[in-house]
Amino acid sequence: MALVVHTPGAGDFASLRADFELPESFPPDVLAEAEAVAGDPADAEGGREDATDLPLVTIDPPGSKDLDQAVYLQRLPAGRFRVHYAIADLGAFVRPGGQVDREARRRGQTLYLPDGNVGLHPPELSEGAASLLPGATRPAVLWTIDTDSGGEPTAVRVRRALVRSTEQFDYETVQAAIDGGRAHPSIAALPELGRLRRDLAVRRGAVELQLPEQEIAAGPDGRWLLTLRPRNDVELWNSEISLLTGMAAASIMLEAGVGVLRTLPEAGDDAVDWLRRTATALGIAWPEDATVSELLAGLDPRQPSSLALYAGTTRLLRGAGYTAFDGGVPELATHAGIGGPYAHVTAPIRRLVDRFATEVCLAVTHGRAVPAWVRAALADLPELMSASDTRAARVERACLDQVEAWILAEHVGRTFDAVVLRAEENRAEVFVEDPPVLTRCTGSGFPDSGRIAVRLTAVDTEGRKVSFEGPVR
Structure with missing residues (x-):
């Protein structure tokens, strides 16, 4: 680490x-x-x-x-x-x-x-x-x-x-x-x-x-x-x-x-159904008789797909x-x-x-x-x-x-390794591994999970903001 x-x-x-x-x-x-x-x-x-x-x-x-x-x-x-x-x-x-x-x-x-x-x-x-x-x-x-x-x-x-x-x-x-x-x-x-x-x-x-x-x-x-x-x-x-x-x-x-x-x-049935579809998209097997709790307890948190499902599960905890x-x-x-x-x-x-x-x-x-x-x-x-x-x-x-922002201020333009936590059409929530940063990234073609490369495009230390784009291929 x-x-x-x-x-x-x-x-x-x-x-x-x-x-x-x-x-x-x-x-x-x-x-x-x-x-x-x-x-x-x-x-x-x-x-x-x-x-x-x-x-x-x-x-x-x-x-x-x-x-x-x-x-x-x-x-x-x-x-x-x-x-x-x-x-x-x-x-x-x-x-x-x-x-x-x-x-x-x-x-x-x-x-x-x-x-x-x-x-x-x-x-x-x-x-x-x-x-x-x-x-x-x-x-x-x-x-x-x-x-x-x-x-x-x-x-x-x-x-x-x-x-x-x-x-x-x-x-x-x-x-x-x-x-x-x-x-x-x-x-x-x-x-x-x-x-x-x-x-x-x-x-x-x-x-x-x-x-x-x-x-x-x-x-x-x-x-x-x-x-x-x-x-x-x-x-x-x-x-x-x-x-x-x-x-x-x-x-x-x-x-x-x-x-x-x-x-x-309690989360509604529609939220649980959505999570089940998300697990399928991520390649995570969800036994029919397993609860959300049982499924999460059996995941390996080191795997990108597990991190992506954890991120999606926050939808159940609102x-x-x-x-x-x-x-x-x-x-x-x-x-x-x-x-x-x-x-x-x-x-x-x-x-x-x-x-x-x-x-x-x-x-x-x-x-x-x-x-x-x-x-x-x-x-x-x-x-x-x-x-x-x-x-x-x-x-x-x-x-x-x-x-x-302080840490990344001198690294604008640099490419970083990241894990996709939640992907949408033109942006994704990602976890940059080194330094450990949870952030949003703009771009297109994000996978549902997995490791990608992202580029730091801007840092505003006074506004406490960093901007990434990706995936970088």
Whole structure:
């Protein structure tokens, strides 16, 4: 996998931040409130369980400071599992209607840029008092989920607790340890449970697209690097623990008739028929009795035809949003990409909706009324989160566009190898392999899939645009 650096003097992301009107810091009153509550978190109704004896660990990207989750997995008799999943308790620090709360509602979620994050919460909380940093006792919402030998949940318990993470790991370190037979005892069961949960996901009809993911990082000389972001097994297995918890939360809220879900409507028969025709055109055999999920799970993501089908499958995953409800089960209560009901509860430091969904689960499971401030906010959350999701996606794409333009600025006229992801009459979506660029290409005679050559015809670094044409023969 090639790393490419942009040319010296290409600049930074200040103009991008200005274009999106991203705040440079938090208002003084927000910072003052955050500093005050950081040292004096609110008492939990009914007290907190002391769970500091659990050997929890965190697994995050290298250098992360806003640590939302800590995990400890146990093997039980008869092949069963127990998942202890501690989630940062922002409810202990964010006063409903206070300055931090109002600012968080304006922001919606943390935005990640190569030169620094635009946080949902002030760093006094997100990287300090609320973060599940190793060796520090922290308030948390502790989920304990028992599963059967097949990985299906059999019992769920959620409560407020005090926890203390014992280690902070990153994905590559954990992967290397597992591959070398040296897995940390707290997550030694992760491979087995992770595989079980991924098998269940395929049976549920979950849809996972293994399209190339670009990543921007700072190089040792201060220049920006553009490379592919590989997802190793540990990251996939770890995400299954989060999904398990989110699905448990959704079940709790649906049973109570109040809450907020992450939803996605099922694709229509016409969309699936179109995908089946696309697979045939790409030369991919699709057994008559195989679901979309089963087909995708069996593809080799290294093959151009597989990448093209993944790109086409995005057509089946349109319309994601949030569904709030109070007083009954909503008409749309499932997420087609996950294959069942699902809710966001595992990243409250970085995402607004998680704090509210968590409060619903805590109240319901302890036989208390859902707090009035939570109920009052439910109707607004879908719009707030939809707007912040859109903004986050646009910022992420703009950052990638900017680095792509910087890197390619001196290569106008050069020919590059590319893979066709989606072809139309006079243009195609392609993946340029080196440097790793996802872009559109104009021209004619594009194949439905496969490798082609494309030519870089123009670069606009200020407008963050690159132009390709092809196929070059």
